[in-house]
Amino acid sequence: MTDADAVPELSRWQRTMVSDGTLAVECLERGDGPGVILLPEIPGIMPGTIELGDLLVDHGFTVVMPSLFGVPGRRPGLLGQVAAVAKLCVMAEFRAFSLDLRGQVTDFLRLVAGDLAARTHGRGVGIVGMCFTGGFAIATAVTTDEILVTVVSQPAAPFPVSPSRARSVGVPPAALERYAASRADATPCVLGLRFTQDARSGDARMVALERHLGRAARVVRIPSGDDSADGTPKGAHSVLTGGVREDPPNRAFLEREQMFEFLRERLAPAGASDARA
Template sequence: MTESDTEQRLSRWQRTTVSDGTLAFECLERGDGPGVILLPEIPGIMPSTIALGDRLVAEGFTVVMPSLFGVPGRRPGAAGQVATVARLCVTAEFRAFSRDLRGPVTDFLRLVAVELAARTPGRGVGIVGMCFTGGFAIATAVTTDRIAATVVSQPAAPFPVTPSRARSVGVPGADLERYAAAHADGPACVVGLRFTRDLKSSRGRLVALQRHLGDTAVVVPIPSGRDARDGTPAGAHSVLTGDVREEPPNQAFAEREKIFEFLRERLAPVDVPAPPEG
């Protein structure tokens, strides 16, 4: 996607600043239908993020992309990406090293979810987190019943400075288990995704997610490197964006399509029976 293509795509999105009184971020919005919050990967809302957002719009969703870091549409060089990571490491609101990611950012995202749910059809909203924001998706979901579908893709936070943090998805196990108990009567409401040879997102995170959430979650390991039969390289990381190959179809492609269906099923508006005649 060229720079002019990116600018053209960005021009289709309505841009507003949203504040919860503590934090303020620019949010990009487009579409009609049930709401989905799409959280960016590091270093920000890149062309691949916009492409995924556009696809969600085409699938019938109202999409909100909070610009939590970086500049929308711009992919910085290596130095810029390092600077973004460094800022996230020292910024208290992101709690990048904590095994409990809930804090100022999840408070802000909860506000976005509640507001979006109030003005869109459906049984709540969906939230999709990827890489650094994967853990923030589930950390937000456990704080509000307005989120009916959660996607945790290649979660990379908390930063794995200790073995316990490498196994954490950003929510204490007891709180995940309470969340699972509250949703035990319905179908799975959380999907976790990760390439099997991804060194940036530890296997232990999704193992822990499955252990604590049980049938409330579906965890999908996608073969890569020597595990793959479709040529997916060992270095593949971004399941829903940069490492999805459109031609030929591959498992990442197939799993992305299943995510769209998961969101449709979980967020479909509840049919209201017509009042009896007479």
């Protein structure tokens, strides 16, 4: 039985092996419209990520999901999840618990962004990173002109082994500030999201985005635990997937809808009023 048989939703996605000569990664693609790179959370491209990708497609985007770890659609046991973390830790981005702007994954994602920008009709492409891949998203964005908009959701790396690491998104402050200075207009191009009581993604990282990106960043803190009026639990972590409740809609659901609009406004071709197909 193939993965597509085990997870029928995968049968709608085109699967291609992409290599930059150093890293070879299976990429899943679907949709028509401006391009968006969707990076999975650990342990990989699970049903929640696939659902988010399908929603992006429904909102008029061409979506590419690189399978950076794990097997798409297959939920590993505890040992498999540990192996996924271990794989990340030996990559250049995570050596010494930090990200490297010229590491394996960011180099690969720049290739994906350039290819996607060349064959889609948006003004550029977007990138969405969640949890451990939040840093990959911003590290790629600050080093390529093809990415016009970045979503950093509940960033959980580098590992918070010190106060400086706890407030880092894995990109040197000077690089963030240069990136912000290169965006001359006052329109935010980076969206940061987290739940207020999320212990795995501390608010210090959101503060750092605000401080070093200034007007280029828009940060949304979604009430959870004792802060929440809609029942979002203290342990809520995944803003765009597991933390969403559709009926009745909670704040995470509403902010996810706003994220779709955030991407559309910045990526739609000039003169287009709506990027939906």
